[in-house]
Every structure is written in C-alpha cells, then in structure tokens.
Amino acid sequence: MIGDFDSRYRAVSSRDERFDGWFIVAVTSTGIYCRPSCPAVTPKRKNVRFYPTAGAAQYAGFRACKRCLPDAVPGSPEWDVRADAAARAMRLISDGVVDREGVSGLAGRLGYTERHLHRLLVAELGAGPLALARTRRAHTARLLLESTGLPITQVAFAAGFSSIRQFNETVRAVFAATPGELRRAGRRGGVSEGMERGEIHLRLPYREPLDIGGLLDFLGARAVPGIESYEGGVYRRTLRLPHGAGTVALSAGEGRIRCVLRLEDLRDLGAAVQRCRRLLDLDADPVAVDGAFAADPILGPLVAGRPGLRTPGGTDAEELAARAVLGQQVSVAGARTLAGRLVRNCGDGLPVSLQDPAETLTHLFPEPAAIAEAGPDQSGLPGARHETLVSLAGSLERGEVLLDPGADRDEARRRLLSLRGIGPWTASYVAMRALGEPDAFLPTDLGVRRALARLGHPGNPRGVEALAERWRPWRSYAVQHLWKSLGGAPKEKEARREETVA
Template sequence: MTDQETDQDTDQETDEDTRYEAVRSRDARFDGVFFFAVETTGIYCRPSCPAVTPKRANVRFFATAAAAQGSGFRACRRCRPDAVPGSAEWNVRADVVGRAMRLIADGVVDREGVAGLAVRLGYSARQVQRQLTAELGAGPVALARAQRAHTARVLLQTTGLPVTEIAFASGFASVRQFNDTIRAVYASTPSELRAAAPKNDRGRRTATPSAGIPLRLAHRGPYQAGPVLDLLAREAVPGVEEVSGPPGARTYRRTLRLPYGTGIAAVDERPGTARTGLGAHPGGWLDVRLHLTDLRDLTTAVQRLRRLFDLDADPYAVDERLAADPRLAPLVAARPGLRSPGTADPEELAVRALVGPAEAERLVRRYGKALDAPCGTLTHLFPEPAVLAGAEPGGPLGALTAALADHAVRLDPGADRDDAEDALRALPGLDARTVAEIRARALGDPDVAPPGLDVPDSWRPWRSYALNHLRAAGEWESR
C-alpha cells in the first residue's frame, strides 16, 4: 500500500469517526448530510435517530438514502430518514454532481430518463452514471427510485387515494414496480405502510387532490419565516400570489405551472420557527397544502417550494461564517437561520427581475393563462416566455423571453450558473444588478454580490445570505 493510499484510509476513518460522534450525540444538524446503517438490523437511519446507538463496528455510512437502499438496508420506521431535508451541498455545488442532484430532485429522470438528464448536463449517460456512483454510491436511477419511494410513502400516509393511483402518481412505471420498491425500502406492503402511519398523518388521511395534499416540508436548524414572508409579500404579483393573515401566522399562496398540469400551493408561517440566539436547534418544518390537477407533479411541486423557501440550506455553516464578521455578527444573532429565498419558477423570476412588480402585474392580466378553477384571488398562471416573446417581441423583455423560449438561456435546476450569467449579460437591456438577482434567486447561487456594493471576501461563500441579513435589518435594498 502506498503512502497516499494509507493517508486516504486514515482520512476516511477520521471522517467516519466524526460521523459516529454525530450519531452518538443524535445531532440533527447532520440529518440529510449523511445516513448511517446498522449491519445487525439491516436498517438505515438519520443521524438524530432516537433509537439506542449501535456499536461502532456495526455501523456503515452513506452519502444518500439511495446508496443505503442499494446496499440492502431498509428505512427506519422510527426516524423516517427519507423525510429529512436535502443535503445543502447539492444546492451550493456548481459541478456536474450538484447539478445532477438538483435535476433528479425536480423529477427529470422520471420524466425524461437518464438520457434526458445527461442531455441537460451536457455529458453522456455513462459519464453521469460513473460520476454519481463514484461519489454518492448510487446512480441516477437509484436516486430517482429513492425519491419515488418517499413520495409514495407521503401519499399513502397522508391521503385516502387508492394504492394504484398512488403508484403512478409517485412516478412508478407499474404497480408491480411500486410494490417491489415499497417492500424493499420499507420492509412493508403499501397497505401495511399506510396502516403504520404516525397518528398525526392518520388524522389527515381524508385529504384528497380536490381538498389538497397536506405536507410538512422539513428544514434543519432555526428558520426565520418572517423575513421570507415579508419579501414575498412585497414582491407578490396579484392573480399569481398572495400573502394573507396577521404577522406571525401568515399564509403564502401561489399558482404553479408544472410538467403535467397546474397547482396551487399554500405555505403557512409557523409561530415559533424564528428562534433567537445561536444555540443548537433541531430543525422543524413548514406546513404546506398542495392542490394539483395531476398528482404526478407532487415531487416537482415540493422541490420547487423547497427552493423558493430555501429549506435545504445549512444554517449552521452560514451563521458560523457570517457571525465572524463584526458588521454581521449582531444581525446573525438577531436572526439565526435567515434564509436566501429562491423561486418556484426560474423563468418567471427572470422576467419579474427585469420588469418589476407593476409591469409583471400587467403581463399577468394581459397574457397570463386563466386557471380552470380560480381559488380566491389566485386566478392566473404567470405567462410563459414563448407567449411573451410572441406578444411583445421588442426591447429587453422580448430579447429575454425569446432567449428563454428557445433555451439560449437556461435557468432550470441543472443549469450551469456561469454559462447562464454569460448568456444573460449578452442580452440587451439587462444590467448587472438584474443579472445578479437572477443568479441569486433563479439559479440559487448562495454567493452573489450585486455590483456597486462593497462586500468583503470574508463573507464568501455566503454573500447572498449576508445581503439578506442587511435587507432584513433595513441596511440594504435590492431595488
């Protein structure tokens, strides 16, 4: 064995020892960052699982739930490891693995297969398979399968839908494939899994697509819902969005254009999610209700809401770095866990960043597609780029929407951020500040600083979060 191989083995042992300490302390900060499995029981868990800590010799670690499942381990029924927030790493990273994970989460493999995923990434299917397997221990099919299984469990335990409908709504190609996967992942039949639902989920099982699907979208650490709702309220475009209710108990509602149909999402501001102080916080969730015209859109709708509310962020890493800066330290102490909101529709965000709220409202009234069944003040979908490009082809708006419509500018979850910024800068009428906003919000870049603002390098790689602290404190306005 070479010295280099010895060093690598030592580093791996050290890393795994650190992970085991996280498991021993049931540290929720690492939920979703890694998973551990117990060879003597055949079960895999999240780090914060409340069960008795297994012996170190019996524990194996995995980067993803799919890798644990691929090694023959079943999901723990007590800690439900499939329900943890996603790893913040996939949102931060700009390489092919990070981009692939964002696309898989958006349901691209279910809709377009591995070949479609590879085309979006600009690699061959074999290259994508090799890179994901080498780093994560699972390829794109296994990762998508794990996601389908989670979607199926949610539908089984929170709705009264027939099992056959759930199978296809979750993205499975057949009922047999669905049954086999549920047995492999949860060691239960679909009926047994439904019967084993936690009491809170059983009480909500009367939910139907028409009544909406109730969900809890998990996040790690503290979550400052107030500033996020404040921003969304200021930006809300009538007909497409609304924020209602008193401060501390508001509800954000919006329409969604999805691959198979349309949807309406309602997200509640949970009292008590904004904690003060920098101490450890186990995390929590946002309550959501989704009304979908096609249940196959459930996974995609959930992921788009997660990006909008930045639910997969690692607030511990962000706060630790920013709190070291004298200017930001009191702001971080006042608002631990402050997020950097994204968007539920990147192309919509790009248009709105260019034209502003008043013009966006006009575009919705004139060109937005009316919902078949309006819901209160929500009446329209935001107009698609192709519709806008055809209706108003001139000027910066026409240039942007035409580029979005013909994919000269790509803003989907797997887009290369640098390529997208270069393409945006080449369009007429988009100033550097608008491009920066699109990069931060539509592309989810955590490290964007707008031009003209003196931002120190010590805020890297979380400059987007630093600016949200300044905005929440009234020290900076994006517009």
C-alpha cells in the same frame, strides 16, 4: 466538516439533528439505514456504514428505518452549494427529470453519455441515476399514501412508477412494508395532516433556526396580483408544473412548514414539494451560514438579531428572470404593478378545477413564448426594457439560456450578460434567487449600499465588492441581512448604465 468517520459517528452518538440530511447511517447488523438523529440505540462502530444519500444506502441493500423515517428530513445543503456535475444531477433528479425524461434526458441536460454519468454518480454518490430516482419515487409514494385517500393503484402511477409490480417491490424493498401497511403506520404516527377537498396537507422539515416570518414577509412584499397573495401569515401562489397547474399555501407550523397543495395532476407532487423547498431555502444549513458571519463586525450583530435568515428562491426560474427585468430601476411596488399587468395580458388562466371563489389566485405566470410575442402595451415597459424582456424570453424559449435546476450557474450568468440590457445586477439577482446560488452578490444594489452606509461603510460599489470578499461563500445571505437591516422592503433599483443600454 463531516467528511471523516469519527466526526459522523460522534454526530450519530449525540443524535444531532443538525446533520439530518447531510448523510445516512446504515447498520450492517440490522440491515436498516437511519438519519443521524435516530432515537434508537447507537450502533457499534464496527457495524456502521455511512452513505451520502438514501439512494446509495438502498443501492447497497439497506432498507429505511420505520422509526426515524430517514427520507422525511431536509435535503443536503451540499447539493445547493456545489456547482459540479454530481450536484447538478442531484438537483435535476429531485425535480423529477429522470421520471419524465429518463436517464438519457438527464445525461443530455448535463452534457454526458449515460454510461459516463452513471460512473460519475456511483463514484460521487454511491448510486447511479436510476437508484437515486427510485428513492425519490418511493418518498413521493410514501407522501401520497400517508396524506391522501387515493387508491393504491393511483398512488403508484402518480408517484412515477411504470407498473403496480414495480411499485410494490420498491415499497417493500425501501420500507420493508406493503403499501397498505405504510399507509396505516403513517396515519397512526401523524406524519401528515391528511387530504381535504382535493388539498394535500404536508409538513415540510427544515433545519433550525429559521426566520420564517422574515421569509414570508419578503415574498409577500413582492406578491404579484393574480399569481400570489399574502394574508394572515399565509403565502399562496399558483404553480406551473411539468404535467399541469397547481396552487400552494405556505405558513409557519410547529417545527415544520405547513404546505397545502392542490394539483391538476398528482404526478407533479414530488416536483411541487421540491420547488416549494427551493422557494423557502429549506435545505440550507443556517448554523454554518450564521457561524461564518458571527465574528464579522458588520454582519455579526445583524445575524445575532435575526438568526436563521434564508435566501428566498423561486418555484419557476424563468418567471424570476422575467421579474428581475421588470424590476430594473423601479421600486418593489412598481415591479409588482408591471408584473401584474404582464400576468393579466399574457398569462394563462388558472384551471377551473383549482379555482376558489374566496381566493385571489387567477392566473399562471406567462411562459417565455407568450412574453416573447408580447407588445410594449402588454408589458407596460419603456421601449429599451421591453426589448430586453422580449430578448430574454426568446432566449429562454429557444434554450439559449438555461435556468433549470441543473443549469451551469457560470454559463447561465455568461449567457444572461450577453443579452442587451442585462447587466451584473440582473444576472446576479437571477443567480441568487432563480438558481439558488449561495454566493451571489449585488455590489451596485441601492439597498445594499444604503445598508452599508448606515453601518458606517462607504457605499461605493468597488469598495462594497471588496468588502464582500470576506463573506464568501455565503454572500447571498449577506445581501438578505443587509436588506433586512433597512427595516422594510428595499428599493431594488438598478442604477447602473449597463442595465439601460438603448
């Protein structure tokens, strides 16, 4: 859609915000790079270079524009839609894998040597994994400088830098400013909302339109006691992060999502922000999705009535997989009850430093190892489904099923389907919400079938699946529109026998 020079240059000339995050525009005469909607004077064509990522622009020697803050934009939806190695690497880098495990860890997760991975990413993205991770660390550092009063030394290590010298050099190279200057400029510009009582207040950007009310209502209807709450338009939940626990509160803001984080370890800031973005599907391109459905006789009227509908994701893929099994053949309310029981019996308590007497957040969702050791009395499930839950948890714990941001979605689906008691509905639901698959579909889902029957289409699964072929590659969004058309939380019941094999 925006692959050629002329199309991109037209987007820059019109300052079209829809393309922010899709690509970076660099200007050779000034040595800076910007978002496409930068309000500065449009550069001459001969001075323009386009790059797929900010990391690639930095790798080529450009520095970030201080006026448009090109790192403070939604991420490219390309990395969520694509399933190739480059996209998987980008999702893992955004989650902080290079900072935690190094390039060798990233390469190992993707099944490549470090040298081959570097060549692949340079060819595809214009920069290697270290340069891309450097961009992520710089962005995290900017957030900390602008949103907290932490000493700059603490900001450096919390952002993932190994030394103060490396931190200072990177900030100067990326932003053409010292850390102190960046902190002062950010506060003057009102980029963040500050830090109070250990809370980090941020604003998360997204592409318009966004049905934030519908998104938060979906999550609120499924809020599990102890780990989630939804009241007064604010969705809160606990987070299990790489270096410790955390909590987040998300609500609608003016053109941004209000995000209030409390973290046990500030090194988790970047990962926490990225997981919240995945939870709310904030990097999606709603114009492309809605446009694909606009002329469809079934979905067109639904899209017109609810533009910007997103596919809710999750902050922990392993948690969502367990909850998908808990939700087999029961209503949304029943699934919440079962998940709440599992949390009380097997979950870790929220650290004292994160507890708030006025809140209802008390636990972290159990890790796979704890679920694998749980008895039927702890899960509250019938024998066969309890065995499925334990089998899934054991496979996740042993690494036989991988659901991290860089997982091969097709392979994950195959591994899930190989487990006794997990059929196409559960595997597709996990792909849709836990792995962010934009084209997952649930032809046997009771809510989908009821919605289509109300809209005049026969609700048999085979006919539903054939119908949905015309909705590729956005079938996950089609599911959300069909569920929403029912006017309430759909009863996500799996009526297929393959889900209940004894």
